[in-house]
Amino acid sequence: MRDEQKPVSEAVVWVGVDVSKSTFDAALAEGGQGGCQPLGKLPARCFSRSPEGVAELLAWLRASGVAPESARVVMEATGRYSVELAAWVAQACPPLSSAIESPRQTVAFIKSLGLRNKTDRMDARALALYGVERRPRAYQPPPASEGELRELVRYRDFLVQQKVAAGNRAEEMRDSKFIQREMRRQIRQLERDIEKTEKEMARVKQATPELENDIALMTSIYGVAFLTAATIRAELGDLRRFEKARQLTAFAGLNPSLRQSGSSVRGRTHISKAGNPRVRRALYLSAMVAVRGDNDFRHDYERLRAQGLSKMAALCAIMRKILVLMRALLISGKPYVPLWKNRPQLQEKMFLEA
Numbered sequence: 001m002r003d004e005q006k007p008v009s010e011a012v013v014w015v016g017v018d019v020s021k022s023t024f025d026a027a028l029a030e031g032g033q034g035g036c037q038p039l040g041k042l043p044a045r046c047f048s049r050s051p052e053g054v055a056e057l058l059a060w061l062r063a064s065g066v067a068p069e070s071a072r073v074v075m076e077a078t079g080r081y082s083v084e085l086a087a088w089v090a091q092a093c094p095p096l097s098s099a100i101e102s103p104r105q106t107v108a109f110i111k112s113l114g115l116r117n118k119t120d121r122m123d124a125r126a127l128a129l130y131g132v133e134r135r136p137r138a139y140q141p142p143p144a145s146e147g148e149l150r151e152l153v154r155y156r157d158f159l160v161q162q163k164v165a166a167g168n169r170a171e172e173m174r175d176s177k178f179i180q181r182e183m184r185r186q187i188r189q190l191e192r193d194i195e196k197t198e199k200e201m202a203r204v205k206q207a208t209p210e211l212e213n214d215i216a217l218m219t220s221i222y223g224v225a226f227l228t229a230a231t232i233r234a235e236l237g238d239l240r241r242f243e244k245a246r247q248l249t250a251f252a253g254l255n256p257s258l259r260q261s262g263s264s265v266r267g268r269t270h271i272s273k274a275g276n277p278r279v280r281r282a283l284y285l286s287a288m289v290a291v292r293g294d295n296d297f298r299h300d301y302e303r304l305r306a307q308g309l310s311k312m313a314a315l316c317a318i319m320r321k322i323l324v325l326m327r328a329l330l331i332s333g334k335p336y337v338p339l340w341k342n343r344p345q346l347q348e349k350m351f352l353e354a
Helices: 051-063 080-092 103-112 120-134 144-172 177-207 209-218 226-236 245-251 277-290 296-306 311-332 344-353
Strands: 013-019 023-030 044-048 071-076 098-101
Touching (some): 013 080, 013 120, 023 120, 044 051, 044 120, 051 080, 098 103, 103 120, 144 177, 144 209, 144 226, 144 277, 177 209, 177 226, 209 226, 209 311, 226 277, 226 311, 245 311, 277 296, 277 311, 296 311
Parallel strands (some): 013 071, 071 098
Antiparallel strands (some): 013 023
């Protein structure tokens, strides 16, 4: 994730790192000169993905005439592998901060280089050049409680998908009574596992005052329940870190994406879907509930529909509003007060139309 630090200077040496399960390849490119160096000539080396491998990396940097304190690391997000490596780097040399970038951005950059071969070492060199040109901000690891909540949210999501798959399989295989019994048994077990996971999520929330306060503020919004708030908080982190609301909506993939070219191509505007799909799924369910109640969300939804927007486009606008409202509540520290409660004429109108 990105933080609010100032961009680093162009003179820094960038260490591009391509991470795999047991090893990582590292390459060096110096700011201001990397673009002039042939990509294949950038120094590179392979290390074991372990604290010992990180120590060897630091020794290699010093032997190459690079002070680790003046360098930066950039790697592609590969789940736990990249996060663990970034933690080992920070522990071994705190000034050597690491940037963990989305594959959506790094893959597009590497493709733009027109490379004929794809190897781990070449990817590390391309990532070093990515660091020189883009200068990404340092990765800020979440607190342990937030990391635990995120794992629980994703585990519950996995269990729900397994339950849906088991239910679909049970519908398809009706001739065997044995399979039917097994499917029912699996579904009951999955339901118990989902319930236990949700209780553990609640325990983590209660054990962390900051999480409990943030989730309480977010659930003051009509249509936002604990699971939605926990998902948003776990997947997006602290929403206060976004300087502007549009940065948050873009990060979540809810910003409008327009496609036009010349005078003939006039594609329909849609959301970019560049962010976390779990976030959009949770907000979609909340928006579906919100527009059915007597509240501001229903009023806005009906207004957008009257203006000619499709049901999905209007619903996406409500999703954006809920997410932006969550950030505003966390910044203010006050729970949500529906606007229509302060506008009697709107309250009366919605009551009559209900």
